[in-house]
Amino acid sequence: MNRLIMIFNLIRKDIVVMLFALINRRTPKAFRLAILAALIYFISPIDIVPDAIPAAGLVDDAIIVPAILAGLRQLLPPDVLEDCQHSAGHYGRFLPIVVVIATILLLLWTGIVIYGVYKLIFT
Numbered sequence: 204m205n206r207l208i209m210i211f212n213l214i215r216k217d218i219v220v221m222l223f224a225l226i227n228r229r230t231p232k233a234f235r236l237a238i239l240a241a242l243i244y245f246i247s248p249i250d251i252v253p254d255a256i257p258a259a260g261l262v263d264d265a266i267i268v269p270a271i272l273a274g275l276r277q278l279l280p281p282d283v284l285e286d287c288q289h290s291a292g293h294y295g296r297f298l299p300i301v302v303v304i305a306t307i308l309l310l311l312w313t314g315i316v317i318y319g320v321y322k323l324i325f326t
Contacts (some may be wrong), residue, residue: 218270223287250263
């Protein structure tokens with residue numbers, strides 16, 4: 204888990220820029236789908252190399268995700284990239300608050316899903 208946090212810290216600024224690109228109206232739709240696919244791959248437990256394999260499982264996340272972000276960054280139109288970088292710099296100071304709120308929402312969502320599964324199985 205510590206390694207994933209380290210990887211996240213290395214690519215945090217790119218992730219924030221890509222999230223702003225995702226909500227920017229001038230971002231092409233195909234690019235938005237590519238960003239969503241990269242985020243799903245990063246979050247998904249299904250990887251090219253399973254995380255259960257010691258060291259190698261985390262190496263694919265450490266190499267593939269930054270490579271995808273760098274490639275996406277090159278494909279983003281320059282005016283949109285500049286706008287997203289400005290927004291990321293401006294709102295970057297609120298990132299810890301957003302992470303805490305997102306964590307709370309994720310825990311609530313997980314609790315609701317577990318409760319729903321429990322009710323389905325035991326009722």
